[in-house]
Amino acid sequence: MTHPAPRHTGHGHPAGPAAPATHGHPAHAHTHPGRSHRDDLPDGLAEMLDLDAGLFAPHIAGLTGRIARLARGPVTRVVDLGAGTGAGTFALLERFPDARVTAVDTDQDMLARITATARARGLGERVRTLEADAGAGLPGVEGADLVWASASLHHVEDPVAALAGVRAALRPGGLLAVAELDGxxxxxxxxxxxxxxxxxxxxxxxxxxxxxxxxPHLGADWSALLAAAGLTVEEERTDRLALRxxxxxxxxxxxxxxxxxxxxxxxxxxxxxxxxxxxxxxxxxxxxxxxxxxxxxxxxxxxxxxxxxxx
Ligand SMILES: C[S@@+](CC[C@H](N)C(=O)[O-])C[C@H]1O[C@@H](n2cnc3c(N)ncnc32)[C@H](O)[C@@H]1O
Incomplete structure (x- = not known):
């Protein structure tokens, strides 16, 4: 499928990352096996992501807690890269009450869901969406305190380019949190x-x-890729979770x-x-x-x- 130029929707973020540039980056071909680009998402991915977020909420909360302990300075400008239905977006809004989140995804249906959920929860003013390919940089996003990328970086065609874009979007001292599943x-x-x-x-x-x-990037050596992108890995861990x-x-x-x-x-x-x-x-x-x-x-x-x- 071909992705359109980045598109910004939602409310302005006076305290958040700058609005994206109005000129788009070149359209970019990328495939999502088994993915739907329609509103009804017949493959059930959106529901699956929501159920996962509910079942593994304590794990996600543990990660946002560790991020809060490592953060230097306030966390107000946050980016959720490959946000899906917003598992990370909403967990981060809860953890960081002064934060505004820019939810980035190539799938406009996912972004529409995030917008709807944010409004339903009274969080509409704290969430904006950006339709963009994470592998092509983050247009107009700069000075972020935190970028969160959960189960999304393995989808990008070029993780090295994606991480270069993340580094450019972070403020010096800002954090990137990457979460990946083994399948x-x-x-x-x-x-x-x-x-x-x-x-x-x-x-x-x-x-x-x-x-x-x-x-092919599922199971990539993220420590090495992060280091190669000029980011200092401060915590790395593997959790084998079993819900009984x-x-x-x-x-x-x-x-x-x-x-x-x-x-x-x-x-x-x-x-x-x-x-x-x-x-x-x-x-x-x-x-x-x-x-x-x-x-x-x-x-x-x-x-x-x-x-x-x-x-
Ligand atoms: C497995 S879902 C994870 C969603 C969410 N982060 C979570 O943890 O529940 C992966 C998401 O990444 C998005 N995605 C895939 N490739 C992308 C890319 N190149 N740029 C931005 N988002 C992408 C997909 O549309 C999908 O919403």
């Missing part, structure tokens, strides 16, 4: 479908192969959306018997993931907090 979460024990033990793991392996072809029973109903819905995406992604590669087994986890029958008591939501999340050196 989609896991949910089931090996014997979840007795007729096909290990079906989830096998389909995950196929998905990893799909990602290796289509999303009793789980909210949203965990079953989340598992259903994730496994349905895996089912679609591996459609052509999976053994037919594994496809059938996956179907039994999704079809509303007795083995459906929305009904099971044995779900554990497992996700490995890496985080890096890096600073633009003061000098």
């Amino acid at each position: 989609l979460p896991r949910f089931l024990p090996d014997d979840a479908v007795p007729a096909r033990p290990g079906v989830e793991e096998r389909c995950r392996a196929l998905l990893d192969a799909v990602h290796a072809e289509r999303v 029973a009793p789980l909210p109903e949203s965990a079953g819905r989340y598992a259903h959306l994730v496994l349905a995406r895996i089912r679609t992604a591996v459609e052509e590669r999976a053994d037919p018997a594994d496809r059938t087994a996956l179907d039994t986890l999704l079809d509303g029958g007795p083995q459906d993931v929305r009904r099971r008591g044995d779900l554990v939501v497992r996700s490995t999340r890496g985080t890096w907090i890096a600073r633009r050196p003061a000098a």
